[in-house]
Amino acid sequence: MPRKTLNIIVIIMLVLSLSLLVSCGDKEKEQEVSEIEKLKQEREKEKAKEEEMKQEEEKKMEKEEEPAKQYTGKKEYELQLVARKDRDRVEISHENLKRYGYNSKITTTYKNGEKFYRLRLEGLYSKAEAEDLGEELKKRFPGIKNYWIQKIQ
Numbered sequence: 001m002p003r004k005t006l007n008i009i010v011i012i013m014l015v016l017s018l019s020l021l022v023s024c025g026d027k028e029k030e031q032e033v034s035e036i037e038k039l040k041q042e043r044e045k046e047k048a049k050e051e052e053m054k055q056e057e058e059k060k061m062e063k064e065e066e067p068a069k070q071y072t073g074k075k076e077y078e079l080q081l082v083a084r085k086d087r088d089r090v091e092i093s094h095e096n097l098k099r100y101g102y103n104s105k106i107t108t109t110y111k112n113g114e115k116f117y118r119l120r121l122e123g124l125y126s127k128a129e130a131e132d133l134g135e136e137l138k139k140r141f142p143g144i145k146n147y148w149i150q151k152i153q
Contacts, residue, residue, distance in 0.1 A: 050099075053140070057100065073126035079134055080148040082119035083109075090117040093143055097121075100140075124152060
Protein backbone atom coordinates (compact mmCIF):
# COMPACT_ATOMS: atom_id res chain seq x y z
CA MET A 1 0.00 0.00 0.00
CA PRO A 2 2.64 2.64 0.82
CA ARG A 3 4.45 1.85 -2.44
CA LYS A 4 1.24 2.44 -4.44
CA THR A 5 0.63 5.70 -2.61
CA LEU A 6 4.19 6.80 -3.30
CA ASN A 7 3.80 6.00 -7.01
CA ILE A 8 0.56 7.99 -7.17
CA ILE A 9 2.21 10.98 -5.46
CA VAL A 10 5.16 10.82 -7.86
CA ILE A 11 2.81 10.68 -10.87
CA ILE A 12 0.79 13.64 -9.54
CA MET A 13 4.02 15.64 -9.00
CA LEU A 14 5.20 14.86 -12.53
CA VAL A 15 1.86 15.92 -14.03
CA LEU A 16 1.90 19.17 -12.03
CA SER A 17 5.50 19.90 -13.03
CA LEU A 18 4.74 19.25 -16.66
CA SER A 19 1.69 21.51 -16.62
CA LEU A 20 3.73 24.29 -14.98
CA LEU A 21 6.42 24.01 -17.64
CA VAL A 22 3.87 24.15 -20.44
CA SER A 23 2.14 27.20 -18.96
CA CYS A 24 5.48 29.04 -18.50
CA GLY A 25 6.21 28.58 -22.19
CA ASP A 26 2.82 30.06 -23.04
CA LYS A 27 3.51 33.14 -20.90
CA GLU A 28 6.85 33.70 -22.60
CA LYS A 29 5.22 33.38 -26.01
CA GLU A 30 2.51 35.86 -24.97
CA GLN A 31 5.19 38.32 -23.82
CA GLU A 32 7.08 37.96 -27.09
CA VAL A 33 3.90 38.47 -29.09
CA SER A 34 3.07 41.51 -26.96
CA GLU A 35 6.52 43.03 -27.53
CA ILE A 36 6.29 42.38 -31.27
CA GLU A 37 2.87 44.06 -31.36
CA LYS A 38 4.27 47.09 -29.53
CA LEU A 39 7.10 47.37 -32.05
CA LYS A 40 4.65 47.10 -34.94
CA GLN A 41 2.48 49.84 -33.42
CA GLU A 42 5.51 52.10 -32.97
CA ARG A 43 6.53 51.55 -36.60
CA GLU A 44 3.01 52.31 -37.77
CA LYS A 45 3.01 55.55 -35.75
CA GLU A 46 6.36 56.54 -37.29
CA LYS A 47 5.06 55.79 -40.78
CA ALA A 48 1.92 57.81 -40.09
CA LYS A 49 4.04 60.77 -38.92
CA GLU A 50 6.22 60.52 -42.03
CA GLU A 51 3.15 60.38 -44.25
CA GLU A 52 1.69 63.40 -42.48
CA MET A 53 4.93 65.32 -43.00
CA LYS A 54 4.96 64.38 -46.68
CA GLN A 55 1.37 65.58 -47.09
CA GLU A 56 2.21 68.87 -45.36
CA GLU A 57 5.19 69.26 -47.67
CA GLU A 58 3.01 68.64 -50.72
CA LYS A 59 0.49 71.23 -49.51
CA LYS A 60 3.27 73.76 -49.05
CA MET A 61 4.54 73.09 -52.56
CA GLU A 62 1.06 73.53 -54.01
CA LYS A 63 0.79 76.99 -52.48
CA GLU A 64 2.36 79.84 -54.33
CA GLU A 65 5.92 80.25 -53.23
CA GLU A 66 7.10 83.61 -52.03
CA PRO A 67 9.91 85.12 -54.02
CA ALA A 68 13.25 83.92 -52.71
CA LYS A 69 14.62 86.17 -50.02
CA GLN A 70 17.85 87.88 -50.98
CA TYR A 71 20.49 87.57 -48.28
CA THR A 72 23.49 89.80 -47.97
CA GLY A 73 26.61 89.27 -45.95
CA LYS A 74 29.42 86.79 -46.06
CA LYS A 75 28.55 83.14 -46.19
CA GLU A 76 30.73 82.13 -43.28
CA TYR A 77 28.32 80.28 -40.97
CA GLU A 78 27.28 76.67 -40.54
CA LEU A 79 23.90 75.64 -39.18
CA GLN A 80 23.98 72.96 -36.51
CA LEU A 81 20.69 71.20 -35.77
CA VAL A 82 21.51 68.39 -33.35
CA ALA A 83 24.18 67.65 -30.74
CA ARG A 84 23.93 64.37 -28.81
CA LYS A 85 26.09 61.72 -27.17
CA ASP A 86 24.08 59.00 -28.93
CA ARG A 87 25.23 58.66 -32.55
CA ASP A 88 22.19 56.56 -33.53
CA ARG A 89 19.77 59.40 -32.77
CA VAL A 90 21.92 61.81 -34.79
CA GLU A 91 21.95 59.39 -37.72
CA ILE A 92 18.14 59.13 -37.60
CA SER A 93 17.87 62.92 -37.86
CA HIS A 94 20.46 62.85 -40.66
CA GLU A 95 18.36 60.32 -42.62
CA ASN A 96 15.14 62.31 -42.04
CA LEU A 97 16.73 65.48 -43.40
CA LYS A 98 18.16 63.56 -46.34
CA ARG A 99 14.70 62.18 -47.14
CA TYR A 100 13.44 65.74 -47.55
CA GLY A 101 16.35 66.94 -49.67
CA TYR A 102 18.61 68.51 -47.03
CA ASN A 103 22.28 67.59 -47.21
CA SER A 104 23.86 67.30 -43.80
CA LYS A 105 26.99 65.94 -42.19
CA ILE A 106 27.84 64.38 -38.85
CA THR A 107 30.85 65.75 -37.00
CA THR A 108 32.24 65.09 -33.53
CA THR A 109 33.45 67.27 -30.71
CA TYR A 110 34.53 66.76 -27.12
CA LYS A 111 33.12 68.79 -24.26
CA ASN A 112 34.14 68.20 -20.64
CA GLY A 113 35.81 64.97 -21.75
CA GLU A 114 32.64 63.58 -23.36
CA LYS A 115 32.20 62.87 -27.05
CA PHE A 116 29.27 64.53 -28.81
CA TYR A 117 27.96 63.94 -32.32
CA ARG A 118 26.78 67.03 -34.17
CA LEU A 119 24.51 67.24 -37.17
CA ARG A 120 25.16 70.23 -39.38
CA LEU A 121 23.77 71.22 -42.75
CA GLU A 122 26.34 71.16 -45.51
CA GLY A 123 27.33 74.47 -46.99
CA LEU A 124 27.86 77.94 -45.64
CA TYR A 125 25.23 80.59 -44.99
CA SER A 126 25.03 84.24 -44.11
CA LYS A 127 23.96 84.76 -40.50
CA ALA A 128 20.45 85.91 -41.45
CA GLU A 129 20.05 83.02 -43.90
CA ALA A 130 21.15 80.51 -41.23
CA GLU A 131 18.69 81.98 -38.71
CA ASP A 132 15.77 81.83 -41.15
CA LEU A 133 16.63 78.29 -42.21
CA GLY A 134 17.02 77.18 -38.57
CA GLU A 135 13.56 78.53 -37.70
CA GLU A 136 12.04 76.87 -40.77
CA LEU A 137 13.56 73.50 -39.90
CA LYS A 138 12.39 73.74 -36.28
CA LYS A 139 8.84 74.14 -37.57
CA ARG A 140 9.12 71.33 -40.14
CA PHE A 141 10.85 68.67 -38.06
CA PRO A 142 9.57 67.86 -34.56
CA GLY A 143 12.92 66.29 -33.62
CA ILE A 144 14.70 69.63 -34.05
CA LYS A 145 14.12 71.66 -30.91
CA ASN A 146 16.91 74.19 -31.32
CA TYR A 147 19.74 75.13 -33.65
CA TRP A 148 23.15 76.73 -33.39
CA ILE A 149 24.90 79.03 -35.82
CA GLN A 150 28.65 78.54 -35.92
CA LYS A 151 31.05 80.93 -37.63
CA ILE A 152 33.67 79.08 -39.66
CA GLN A 153 37.10 80.61 -39.75
